Amino acid sequence: MALWAKNKANFSVAFTEDAADQTLLAAIEKELAFTKYQTFSNLCKQALWQFLSVSESGSSTDSSQRLEQRIAELAVKFSEFERNVSAEELSRLEGLEHHLSQLGAQLDQLQGSVNSKFAQVSFAQVSKVVEPDSIESESVADDRVVSDAEVAPRRESDPLLERLSSLLPQDF
Numbered sequence: 001m002a003l004w005a006k007n008k009a010n011f012s013v014a015f016t017e018d019a020a021d022q023t024l025l026a027a028i029e030k031e032l033a034f035t036k037y038q039t040f041s042n043l044c045k046q047a048l049w050q051f052l053s054v055s056e057s058g059s060s061t062d063s064s065q066r067l068e069q070r071i072a073e074l075a076v077k078f079s080e081f082e083r084n085v086s087a088e089e090l091s092r093l094e095g096l097e098h099h100l101s102q103l104g105a106q107l108d109q110l111q112g113s114v115n116s117k118f119a120q121v122s123f124a125q126v127s128k129v130v131e132p133d134s135i136e137s138e139s140v141a142d143d144r145v146v147s148d149a150e151v152a153p154r155r156e157s158d159p160l161l162e163r164l165s166s167l168l169p170q171d172f
Helices: 019-034 040-052 063-130 159-167
Strands: none
Touching: 019 040, 019 063, 040 063
Protein backbone atom coordinates (compact mmCIF):
# COMPACT_ATOMS: atom_id res chain seq x y z
CA MET A 1 0.00 0.00 0.00
CA ALA A 2 1.40 3.37 -1.01
CA LEU A 3 1.97 6.15 1.44
CA TRP A 4 -0.54 8.47 -0.24
CA ALA A 5 -3.35 5.96 0.07
CA LYS A 6 -3.75 7.02 3.73
CA ASN A 7 -4.53 10.62 2.72
CA LYS A 8 -8.30 11.10 2.52
CA ALA A 9 -8.36 14.62 1.02
CA ASN A 10 -9.43 14.87 -2.61
CA PHE A 11 -7.88 17.43 -4.92
CA SER A 12 -8.81 18.16 -8.50
CA VAL A 13 -6.75 19.34 -11.45
CA ALA A 14 -8.28 21.62 -14.05
CA PHE A 15 -6.95 21.93 -17.59
CA THR A 16 -7.67 25.11 -19.53
CA GLU A 17 -7.81 25.63 -23.29
CA ASP A 18 -4.30 27.10 -23.09
CA ALA A 19 -1.80 25.41 -25.43
CA ALA A 20 0.50 24.47 -22.54
CA ASP A 21 -2.34 22.86 -20.58
CA GLN A 22 -3.58 20.99 -23.64
CA THR A 23 -0.07 19.74 -24.37
CA LEU A 24 0.25 18.55 -20.78
CA LEU A 25 -3.13 16.84 -20.97
CA ALA A 26 -2.10 15.04 -24.17
CA ALA A 27 1.12 13.89 -22.53
CA ILE A 28 -0.82 12.61 -19.52
CA GLU A 29 -3.24 10.67 -21.71
CA LYS A 30 -0.32 9.16 -23.59
CA GLU A 31 1.42 8.21 -20.34
CA LEU A 32 -1.72 6.57 -18.98
CA ALA A 33 -2.09 4.57 -22.19
CA PHE A 34 1.48 3.24 -22.17
CA THR A 35 2.28 2.72 -18.49
CA LYS A 36 0.87 0.70 -15.65
CA TYR A 37 -0.84 3.52 -13.74
CA GLN A 38 -4.44 2.54 -13.13
CA THR A 39 -5.76 6.08 -12.69
CA PHE A 40 -4.93 9.68 -13.34
CA SER A 41 -4.80 10.15 -9.57
CA ASN A 42 -2.04 7.57 -9.19
CA LEU A 43 -0.03 9.21 -11.99
CA CYS A 44 -0.38 12.64 -10.36
CA LYS A 45 0.63 11.30 -6.96
CA GLN A 46 3.70 9.61 -8.38
CA ALA A 47 4.69 12.75 -10.29
CA LEU A 48 4.26 14.84 -7.13
CA TRP A 49 6.44 12.44 -5.15
CA GLN A 50 9.16 12.72 -7.75
CA PHE A 51 8.81 16.48 -8.17
CA LEU A 52 8.93 17.17 -4.44
CA SER A 53 11.73 14.65 -3.97
CA VAL A 54 9.96 13.10 -1.04
CA SER A 55 11.32 9.69 -0.25
CA GLU A 56 8.66 7.15 0.40
CA SER A 57 9.20 3.84 2.03
CA GLY A 58 6.45 1.96 0.25
CA SER A 59 7.02 3.33 -3.26
CA SER A 60 6.91 0.81 -6.05
CA THR A 61 8.31 3.26 -8.58
CA ASP A 62 11.66 2.19 -9.86
CA SER A 63 14.20 4.14 -11.89
CA SER A 64 12.82 2.88 -15.21
CA GLN A 65 9.43 4.47 -14.49
CA ARG A 66 11.15 7.75 -13.65
CA LEU A 67 13.13 7.50 -16.84
CA GLU A 68 9.98 6.79 -18.85
CA GLN A 69 8.29 9.83 -17.33
CA ARG A 70 11.27 12.01 -18.14
CA ILE A 71 11.27 10.70 -21.70
CA ALA A 72 7.56 11.53 -22.01
CA GLU A 73 8.22 15.07 -20.76
CA LEU A 74 11.06 15.47 -23.22
CA ALA A 75 8.88 14.14 -26.03
CA VAL A 76 6.26 16.81 -25.25
CA LYS A 77 8.94 19.52 -25.22
CA PHE A 78 10.40 18.20 -28.45
CA SER A 79 7.02 18.23 -30.21
CA GLU A 80 6.50 21.84 -29.10
CA PHE A 81 9.97 22.71 -30.39
CA GLU A 82 9.22 20.96 -33.70
CA ARG A 83 6.02 22.97 -34.14
CA ASN A 84 7.83 26.23 -33.39
CA VAL A 85 10.64 25.45 -35.81
CA SER A 86 8.26 24.38 -38.57
CA ALA A 87 6.26 27.61 -38.14
CA GLU A 88 9.47 29.66 -38.35
CA GLU A 89 10.63 27.76 -41.43
CA LEU A 90 7.24 28.24 -43.09
CA SER A 91 7.32 31.99 -42.52
CA ARG A 92 10.93 32.13 -43.75
CA LEU A 93 9.98 30.20 -46.91
CA GLU A 94 7.03 32.50 -47.54
CA GLY A 95 9.37 35.49 -47.22
CA LEU A 96 11.80 33.95 -49.70
CA GLU A 97 8.99 33.20 -52.15
CA HIS A 98 7.84 36.83 -51.93
CA HIS A 99 11.38 38.09 -52.61
CA LEU A 100 11.75 35.68 -55.53
CA SER A 101 8.52 36.86 -57.09
CA GLN A 102 9.69 40.48 -56.73
CA LEU A 103 13.01 39.60 -58.37
CA GLY A 104 11.15 37.82 -61.17
CA ALA A 105 9.04 40.90 -61.80
CA GLN A 106 12.15 43.10 -61.83
CA LEU A 107 13.85 40.73 -64.27
CA ASP A 108 10.81 40.84 -66.55
CA GLN A 109 10.88 44.63 -66.44
CA LEU A 110 14.61 44.67 -67.21
CA GLN A 111 14.15 42.21 -70.07
CA GLY A 112 11.42 44.42 -71.56
CA SER A 113 13.67 47.47 -71.28
CA VAL A 114 16.59 45.64 -72.91
CA ASN A 115 14.34 44.36 -75.71
CA SER A 116 13.03 47.88 -76.31
CA LYS A 117 16.53 49.39 -76.48
CA PHE A 118 17.71 46.57 -78.75
CA ALA A 119 14.77 47.13 -81.10
CA GLN A 120 15.54 50.88 -81.26
CA VAL A 121 19.22 50.26 -82.02
CA SER A 122 18.41 47.58 -84.60
CA PHE A 123 15.85 49.83 -86.34
CA ALA A 124 18.35 52.70 -86.50
CA GLN A 125 21.00 50.46 -88.09
CA VAL A 126 18.51 49.02 -90.58
CA SER A 127 17.29 52.47 -91.59
CA LYS A 128 20.89 53.56 -92.30
CA VAL A 129 21.43 50.54 -94.53
CA VAL A 130 18.14 51.04 -96.37
CA GLU A 131 18.60 54.80 -96.92
CA PRO A 132 22.11 55.26 -98.37
CA ASP A 133 21.27 58.85 -99.38
CA SER A 134 21.29 59.81 -95.70
CA ILE A 135 24.99 58.98 -95.44
CA GLU A 136 26.91 62.20 -95.51
CA SER A 137 29.79 62.77 -97.87
CA GLU A 138 33.24 62.76 -96.45
CA SER A 139 35.38 65.81 -96.83
CA VAL A 140 38.90 65.64 -98.13
CA ALA A 141 41.84 67.53 -96.67
CA ASP A 142 41.40 70.45 -99.11
CA ASP A 143 37.77 70.90 -97.90
CA ARG A 144 36.43 69.67 -101.21
CA VAL A 145 33.28 67.53 -100.82
CA VAL A 146 33.64 64.12 -102.38
CA SER A 147 30.77 61.73 -103.00
CA ASP A 148 30.81 58.10 -101.93
CA ALA A 149 31.17 56.97 -105.53
CA GLU A 150 34.41 58.97 -105.91
CA VAL A 151 35.82 57.66 -102.64
CA ALA A 152 35.13 54.01 -103.41
CA PRO A 153 38.03 52.35 -105.22
CA ARG A 154 37.40 51.55 -108.88
CA ARG A 155 37.32 47.95 -109.80
CA GLU A 156 39.01 46.66 -112.89
CA SER A 157 36.52 45.25 -115.31
CA ASP A 158 36.55 41.58 -116.12
CA PRO A 159 37.15 40.99 -119.88
CA LEU A 160 34.82 38.00 -119.91
CA LEU A 161 31.99 40.07 -118.42
CA GLU A 162 32.56 42.82 -120.97
CA ARG A 163 32.26 40.39 -123.86
CA LEU A 164 29.12 38.84 -122.42
CA SER A 165 27.54 42.20 -121.69
CA SER A 166 27.60 43.04 -125.38
CA LEU A 167 25.36 40.03 -125.99
CA LEU A 168 22.82 41.10 -123.39
CA PRO A 169 20.18 43.72 -124.11
CA GLN A 170 21.12 47.17 -122.86
CA ASP A 171 18.18 47.32 -120.45
CA PHE A 172 20.09 45.42 -117.79
